Amino acid sequence: MSETHAQTVAFVRDTMLAPEPPPVAESGAVKWLRENLFSGPVNTVLTLLGVAIIWFLVSHFWDWFAHSVWNASSLNECRQIIIETWGEGARGACFAVIRERWNQYMFGFYPSALYWRPTMAFGLMFVALAPVLFSESLKIRRTVLVVTAVVTLWAMVQLNAPGAWLVFAAIVLVGGLAISERHVSWLLIFSVLYPLLGVWFLWGGSLWGPIMVLVGPLLGWAAWTLVGRFSALLATVAAIVVTLLWWLMFASRAAADAEGLLSLAIPFVRSDQFGGFLLAITIGVAGIALSLPLGIILALARRSDMFLIKSMAVIFIEFIRGVPLIALLFVASLLLNYFLPPSTNFDIILRVIIMVTLFSAAYMAEVIRGGLAALPRGQYEAADALGLDYWKAQRLIVLPQALKISIPGIVSTFIGMFKDTTLVTFVGLYEPLKSMSDAVRANIAWKGIYWEPFIFVGFIFFIICFGMSRYSMYLERRLRRDHR
Amino acid sequence: MRKTVFLGTVAAASMVAGIGMADTLADVKARGELNCGVNTGLAGFAAPDANGNWTGFDVAICKAVAAAVLGDPSKVKYVPTTGQTRFTALSSGEVDVLARNSTWTFSRDTDLRLDFVGVNYYDGQGFMVRKDLGVTSAKELEGATICIQTGTTTELNLADYFRANNMNYQPVNIDSNAEGEQQYMAGACDAYTTDASGLAATRAAFADPENHIILPEIISKEPLGPAVRHGDSNWGDIVRWTLYALIAAEEYGITSKNIEELAKSSQNPEVQRLLGTTDNLGAMIGLDAEWAKRAILASGNYGEIFAANIGEQTPIGLARGLNAQWTQGGLMYAMPFR
Numbered sequence: 004m005s006e007t008h009a010q011t012v013a014f015v016r017d018t019m020l021a022p023e024p025p026p027v028a029e030s031g032a033v034k035w036l037r038e039n040l041f042s043g044p045v046n047t048v049l050t051l052l053g054v055a056i057i058w059f060l061v062s063h064f065w066d067w068f069a070h071s072v073w074n075a076s077s078l079n080e081c082r083q084i085i086i087e088t089w090g091e092g093a094r095g096a097c098f099a100v101i102r103e104r105w106n107q108y109m110f111g112f113y114p115s116a117l118y119w120r121p122t123m124a125f126g127l128m129f130v131a132l133a134p135v136l137f138s139e140s141l142k143i144r145r146t147v148l149v150v151t152a153v154v155t156l157w158a159m160v161q162l163n164a165p166g167a168w169l170v171f172a173a174i175v176l177v178g179g180l181a182i183s184e185r186h187v188s189w190l191l192i193f194s195v196l197y198p199l200l201g202v203w204f205l206w207g208g209s210l211w212g213p214i215m216v217l218v219g220p221l222l223g224w225a226a227w228t229l230v231g232r233f234s235a236l237l238a239t240v241a242a243i244v245v246t247l248l249w250w251l252m253f254a255s256r257a258a259a260d261a262e263g264l265l266s267l268a269i270p271f272v273r274s275d276q277f278g279g280f281l282l283a284i285t286i287g288v289a290g291i292a293l294s295l296p297l298g299i300i301l302a303l304a305r306r307s308d309m310f311l312i313k314s315m316a317v318i319f320i321e322f323i324r325g326v327p328l329i330a331l332l333f334v335a336s337l338l339l340n341y342f343l344p345p346s347t348n349f350d351i352i353l354r355v356i357i358m359v360t361l362f363s364a365a366y367m368a369e370v371i372r373g374g375l376a377a378l379p380r381g382q383y384e385a386a387d388a389l390g391l392d393y394w395k396a397q398r399l400i401v402l403p404q405a406l407k408i409s410i411p412g413i414v415s416t417f418i419g420m421f422k423d424t425t426l427v428t429f430v431g432l433y434e435p436l437k438s439m440s441d442a443v444r445a446n447i448a449w450k451g452i453y454w455e456p457f458i459f460v461g462f463i464f465f466i467i468c469f470g471m472s473r474y475s476m477y478l479e480r481r482l483r484r485d486h487r
Numbered sequence: 488m489r490k491t492v493f494l495g496t497v498a499a500a501s502m503v504a505g506i507g508m509a510d511t512l513a514d515v516k517a518r519g520e521l522n523c524g525v526n527t528g529l530a531g532f533a534a535p536d537a538n539g540n541w542t543g544f545d546v547a548i549c550k551a552v553a554a555a556v557l558g559d560p561s562k563v564k565y566v567p568t569t570g571q572t573r574f575t576a577l578s579s580g581e582v583d584v585l586a587r588n589s590t591w592t593f594s595r596d597t598d599l600r601l602d603f604v605g606v607n608y609y610d611g612q613g614f615m616v617r618k619d620l621g622v623t624s625a626k627e628l629e630g631a632t633i634c635i636q637t638g639t640t641t642e643l644n645l646a647d648y649f650r651a652n653n654m655n656y657q658p659v660n661i662d663s664n665a666e667g668e669q670q671y672m673a674g675a676c677d678a679y680t681t682d683a684s685g686l687a688a689t690r691a692a693f694a695d696p697e698n699h700i701i702l703p704e705i706i707s708k709e710p711l712g713p714a715v716r717h718g719d720s721n722w723g724d725i726v727r728w729t730l731y732a733l734i735a736a737e738e739y740g741i742t743s744k745n746i747e748e749l750a751k752s753s754q755n756p757e758v759q760r761l762l763g764t765t766d767n768l769g770a771m772i773g774l775d776a777e778w779a780k781r782a783i784l785a786s787g788n789y790g791e792i793f794a795a796n797i798g799e800q801t802p803i804g805l806a807r808g809l810n811a812q813w814t815q816g817g818l819m820y821a822m823p824f825r
Contacts, residue, residue: 082694104537112539275564276539337572340579431527431567431576437663438527438567442535444665445528447802451692453669 070095073102077448100452101459104443108460111278111433117207117270119164121281123172124204126155128288130179131197134190136474139481144183152176198292205285206274210267211258218257219249274352278433280463285352287421290359294420295413297360298367299406303397305372316368323365329429331358336430355427363420370416374409375401407482414475418468435460511583511715511722512556512773520562523549524582527567529664530688531797531805532588541565544796545586548607548713548730551782552584555729555774560785570639574599577716584726586713588682590640600717604727607712607789609809609818611705612641613683615690618698620677625704632657634667634676641681644707664689678702682709688803724772728824732779735761735821736788738812743787750780761824768824779824789819 027033040050070089075081081097089095101108110118129151137144155176159169175193182189199213223246231238262268277285304316323331335354343349378401386396406413428438440456443449515521525533525545533543541549541563550560566582577585578600588610589595591603614633616622622631625648635642637660649656659676661667668689671679679686683705690696713730715723736742739758741749750762759765763776770776786792790812797805811817 078692107537112535115538275566333572337575337579337581340581428527429569429571431569431572433527433567441663441665442528445526445530445534446536447530447688447692450530450688451668451694453665 067094067096071098072096073098075099076103078450078452079448096455096458097452098455098459100443100449100455104449107443108279108435108439108456110281111439112276113272113278113281114270114276116163117272119159119162119168120204120207120269120272122158122162123155123164123168124201125284126151126158126172127175127197127204128201130175130190131194133179133183134187135194138187141184141187144187145180148176148180148183152180198289203269205272205277205281207269207271209258209262210269211261212255215254215258215261216250219246219254222246222249274350277352279435279439282352282427282432283421283424283434284467286356286359286424286427289356290363290420290424291417293356293360294363294367294416297364298371298416299402301364301368302371302375305368306375320365320368323362324369328359328362328423328426331362332426332430334358351430351432355430355432359420359423362423363416366416366419367413370409370412371405373412374405374407377408378404407479410475410479410482414471418471421468421471422464435463511719512725515556515583519557520564521549521553521557521584522564522566522582523552524566524568524573524576524585524587525549526587527569529588529685530692531684531801531803533565533586535565542796544608544792545588545713547786547792547796548586548733549584550785551733552726552729554785555732555778555782556725558781560781574601577601577714580716583722584713584715588711589714591710591712591714592640595714601714602717602723603712603714604723605712605730606710606818607730608684608710610682610684610709610711611809612644612680612707612709613686613705614678614680614702615671615686615699616678616702618700622678622702623700625702625706626652626654628656628678629654630656631677632659632675634659634661634670634679636661636663636667636681640707640709645680648706668692684797684803684805687805688797691802691804721773725774728772729779729782731821731824732761732782733789733792734812734819735824736779736783737790737819738814738821741783741788742791743784746780746783757824 024030028037041047070085070093072081072084072095075084075097076099078097078100081095081099085093085095085097106115106118110121113121129147133144133148137147152173156169156173159172164172179190179193196217199216203210203213223242226245227238227242229238230241301316301320304312305320307313307316332355335358336351339349339354382400382404383396386400389396391399425434425436427434428436431438433439433442436457440460443456444452523546525541525543528534529543531544533541533545535541546565549563549565553563554560566576568576568582568585568587573585573587573589574595576582585601586607588608589603590610591606595601596603614625614628616628622628628649633645633656635645635658642658645656645658659670661670664681664685667679667681670676672693679689681689683701686701690699690701693699713726715726735757736746739755739761741758741761746762749758750764753759753762753764756765760768762780763769763778767776769778772778787795793805793807793810794800797803799806807815807817809818811819813820
């Protein structure tokens with residue numbers, strides 16, 4: 004071809020032109036800015052307004068943050084340092100209070116020699132959670148468990164944990180990691196045992212207590228198999244009765260006797276020594292773990308055809324939702340004392356956990372009921388058509404879909420509940436936001452400090468709540484089966 | 488309102504049931520521990536340190552009672568109570584003694600069925616203003632904005648005072664002392680009012696205490712003292728006379744340093760009776776002879792406790808004022824030990 008035109012055409016390009024850069028207005032940062040920030044008069048005004056607000060905030064608070072003091076033993080020393088470094092009249096944040104009272108914010112008045120115990124319990128919690136939260140992604144699970152193992156062991160060494168317990172924690176953490184590689188469902192056994200272990204690590208006392216609590220369901224199971232030969236209903240009743248009887252009548256005495264034979268006790272820590280984030284996380288985690296199953300049961304009960312069950316669920320949910328949480332907490336801390344015999348020692352944290360759980364379970368039930376209502380009728384009918392009984396239909400067809408729909412609502416309830424743990428300040432427990440900060444301020448060295456504790460505690464709460472919200476988004480993405 | 492009535496009814500019902508069998512002393516001895524209701528944190532009066540050890544002016548009362556009854560000032564379980572929970576905690580039996588800077592008033596003593604056993608601090612409500620405001624008397628606060636904690640007796644006192652003097656004010660409601668300081672510092676109010684002891688502590692913590700003054704007027708009586716449940720007079724006696732023992736010890740010059748020596752060698756019959764050298768006063772209230780000696784040893788006599796926690800040598804720097812011994816022109820007057 005080229006030869007054909009060699010004579011007729013004056014110029015033939017034989018190389019490619021280098022590509023021209025796109026016009027300035029259509030590329031790079033300028034394009035992004037035009038499209039996202041200045042795409043029209045209204046957006047331009049809004050952008051400028053936003054920038055002005057940010058500028059206002061930064062210009063007013065920047066110096067306060069920039070002049071932060073992290074090393075001082077009192078507010079006056081902070082002020083001295085700020086004046087010496089930045090001149091007379093300068094202002095600055097005194098985050099030294101966080102540094103000095105760090106342990107108090109984290110553990111409350113927990114004995115300092117035992118700080119490693121809550122730390123270990125917190126680390127092992129992730130081993131227990133891994134098979135539940137990250138059952139499908141090996142990669143994420145591995146990352147979470149490796150980070151947990153390293154951080155937990157490092158923290159335990161820093162907190163002078165005894166060697167034997169270090170070995171124990173290492174075995175559980177590394178063992179959990181190894182098991183999660185191949186047989187993640189085996190870890191569920193640890194997840195079931197963890198609540199008892201966690202309680203034992205936090206409060207201490209004799210290991211026989213949790214063991215004897217565990218014996219209850221085992222005896223119940225034995226009764227169930229024995230009676231099950233005659234009647235299924237009778238077997239269920241027998242199992243429940245035997246378990247409760249054991250717990251109420253015999254468990255504590257059996258634990259005491261066993262403790263007498265072979266002591267498995269670690270130092271006991273009283274509930275009034277709990278405080279700070281240890282308290283908030285203990286109440287929060289227990290409330291979250293208990294309120295979800297309770298909420299599911301309540302939601303199913305409210306949609307039940309059986310009049311008694313349905314009306315009890317409605318009354319419970321509407322009563323709890325109609326009462327402020329603070330009122331329930333006051334009932335837990337004060338009113339119960341009037342009704343219980345004078346010498347009963349009903350643990351205050353346990354009382355608060357029960358109230359918080361009931362409170363968020365009522366909200367949870369309504370969230371999940373929304374999910375149940377959103378399912379097309381066809382799904383229920385399909386389950387019936389397959390000949391599934393009620394529980395199988397719920398377990399295999401209805402709940403997986405309903406819970407998936409409800410994830411954002413469920414997680415909001417969790418987040419709300421976790422933040423509500425700060426309300427226990429009204430019953431004299433040392434939650435981190437107000438009570439602990441007030442206790443710190445009651446020391447004359449830190450009297451007059453105001454924003455720094457709020458900012459610090461708010462920041463930690465933000466990290467935890469933001470983590471929960473990101474996890475819920477991840478879960479929604481993973482569970483999305485349609486419209487891909 | 489309805490809730491209050493309900494709580495009150497429950498409280499009254501349980502008290503009626505409790506009167507016949509209340510024996511707090513036996514309960515405390517059986518428990519081996521004194522449950523003492525304290526403030527969740529008030530500088531100088533009750534505050535936990537970084538390790539959870541409680542110190543303060545009110546805490547010293549708890550320690551003294553524990554020492555007198557149980558023989559060990561450390562056998563106290565401190566129950567932090569808030570303004571809302573304090574009286575219910577006492578009447579429901581969660582605490583044995585309430586030493587939480589609570590004002591002794593008629594309705595609390597009668598309607599709430601508490602027994603205030605004495606006064607360990609005579610407080611009163613005052614005002615703090617910026618010096619450059621040019622105000623030297625509370626009478627000049629006409630039209631001022633005033634930071635005031637809601638739900639306290641101070642709120643009512645403030646309204647009474649301004650009405651009595653035919654003046655107007657603009658209240659700025661706050662929830663806690665820390666918030667009050669913050670609002671005052673930020674200029675949200677011209678004056679900050681609370682108990683004078685609290686004002687002194689607040690002022691001491693400012694970066695520029697010299698720019699703030701506490702006005703001379705004290706507009707209310709706030710006698711703060713420990714309280715016990717109505718209906719157990721023996722227990723009330725024990726707490727009352729423990730407090731008197733601390734006050735009397737200062738009057739007679741018994742300190743934690745010279746107490747052992749005085750117990751052996753003092754010729755003063757009052758001192759001998761108080762320390763159990765002669766006569767056994769303790770037996771009359773169900774305790775042993777050396778109860779008062781142990782109470783004084785716990786954290787010193789009243790003057791020592793005052794000096795160590797809120798006195799002029801501490802950052803809070805309160806003068807004795809009304810809280811001096813009656814021999815020094817104050818109101819501290821222990822009934823005779825005889």
